[in-house]
Amino acid sequence: MSQRVVDQSSILHRRQLSRRDFLTYMWLAAAGLLAAEGGIGTVASLWPRVQAGGFGGKIRAGDVDDFPLGSLTYFKEGRFYISHVEAGLLAFYRKCTHLGCVVPWRPDERSEDNLAPQGRFNCPCHSSIFDRYGLVHAGPAPRPLDIFPITIDGGLVIVDTGTIIQRAGFKESQVAKV
Template identity: 55%
Template sequence: MCSDKEKCEHQSDTPKRRRFLKNAWAFLGIIAAGEFLWVFHGFLKPGKKTSSAANTDVIIDAGKVDDFPLDSVTAFVRGRFYLSRLEDGGFLAISRKCTHLGCTVPWVDEEKKFICPCHASAFDIAGKVISPPAPRPLDIHPVSIENGLITVNTGKTIRRKTMDESQIAYA
């Protein structure tokens, strides 16, 4: 079939190279598909729970009741929470983590709501879901008010399924 010895050797190498390249591309395609599925799964899966060992009881003195105007939100960077004072005078210590994927949710004062920068979930001043994809209200921390002083226990996080009036602390 081949008259030239060099030409015959070249033809026999060509299928090997093609098979190698075909297998290499298939392998890289499988890896790319696996990475895509891993990222997609991470997108859909809710955030991981932190270990209870990392959450030691930390009591933060927030200040005096009179220091917080009605219908306001104050950020506590050290405690990683917001202290919301509702219109009726009640207080909630709201976690900064979105209940969808755990992104830090900032308070947007102009719109009077928390808006998640990751997937645009929105929450009202009490942490209730206004617009999904967040499945439930923002988590809260226990608030104590004694002698006009507010303290927040950031070591304990209360995972809420719904907003309940019993969660609000009053002076």
């Protein structure tokens, strides 16, 4: 008789959650939920409201004739370069794709492309070298310079600095045909 009672209670314990355990789990779940809400809420309220740092609109760079073949023009406010390669125009974001240093154009250094004898980008941070196509010739940069889309409207060159395009190499489709 007593044996049966014990058996039943042990079965009950195994199958059913005791009220105490249930309440413990609920408390833990509530605490976890609270912590998660707090964490997510904090991150959400601290999440930056500004997109892109000031620049980010469409910028008129000038007339097509302002950029002869092989030339490189720097737009400080727009944070980009315009390069005229054989296929057409490219607009490079000035940030090194390695660690974000501003890549200065060096007109006097030996060229790494066949468009001109001199001129290339030398990153001062980890000495990555880029050519007029934005391609990497030395250093640790993992991909070519990022580009902005260019539209040419009646001879006027317009660069959309709101869209940063990452690329693996140079393709004809990246240029704006002149």
